[in-house]
């Protein structure tokens with residue numbers, strides 16, 4: 029018998045009660061994915077069409093995210109500057125979340141975002157990240173800093189949530205000019221999953237004055253026909269292409285083509301993961317608009333970002 033119904037699709041079961049046939053059929057995947065061996069104390073969260081998420085009651089990271097990280101506001105945003113290649117000026121920032129776990133220190137997003145996504149907690153944490161970014165931008169303006177637009181990453185679950193547009197509306201309602209300071213980074217594969225839905229949501233969001241960027245471009249098999257119809261401001265070249273730019277003529281040809289394509293579609297183009305002077309020089313030569321990467325700065329806490337890049341004394 030289910031422990032606790034969540035909504036129409038999702039039901040929590042104790043392991044004892046979980047339909048054993050389903051569990052057995054998904055067993056190889058589950059053991060890899062959740063990294064929690066089957067035991068009497070796991071809870072399964074099951075949708076008929078997808079593998080159940082198995083969460084061990086005493087799986088320490090999950091338990092602490094649920095019981096402590098959200099309530100105690102242990103998440104922090106670090107900011108990584110985006111630099112205009114022609115002027116050398118910092119013109120934007122990407123907000124990258126970290127979990128400041130008091131026991132282990134800073135935990136990078138790839139260690140906890142998949143758990144937040146599997147459990148649905150990403151919506152709550154995503155709302156928090158949006159609010160924090162908007163508040164930081166408005167504070168920069170109010171205190172006379174050289175405020176730059178902040179790009180926040182959006183997860184597939186957030187984009188699919190029917191309340192997402194209203195959520196953005198609420199966030200930019202926090203203060204006048206809030207929309208000027210907000211950009212959403214949405215991965216190419218997420219947009220391509222349901223192009224019609226994405227076009228309608230992105231159009232509404234852009235009409236509010238919020239910028240939209242396609243993240244990790246080149247990895248999600250965009251249909252070029254659709255790309256021209258998508259309401260976008262910026263195309264962000266995936267780090268793997270930037271790394272390959274100096275590896276040989278093919279790598280260079282790919283980045284050259286992406287930059288030309290973006291400019292032909294009147295989009296700004298940003299290169300992510302720029303680590304070497306050589307990559308920087310080539311991107312400059314190819315008229316890439318902006319870059320982001322360790323060559324210029326790693327993501328840093330907000331106080332450091334303000335001091336180093338926004339003119340705080």
Ligand code: C2E
Pocket residue numbers: 108123124125136137138141154157180181182183213243244300301302303320321322323327
């Ligand atoms: P992303 O949005 O593609 O972010 C770029 C990642 O590349 C960041 O990793 C950044 O620290 C890293 N990076 C930047 N420059 C360089 C470089 O020069 N070299 C190398 N090796 N790496 C570089 P990070 O912070 O670990 O974030 C990983 C991913 O986690 C992000 O990829 C994004 O998909 C996700 N993420 C981060 N914050 C959030 C958030 O608030 N919400 C959601 N839904 N996802 C987030």
Ligand code: MG
Pocket residue numbers: 122181213243
């Ligand atoms: Mg991003």
Ligand code: MG
Pocket residue numbers: 243244264266300
């Ligand atoms: Mg990216």
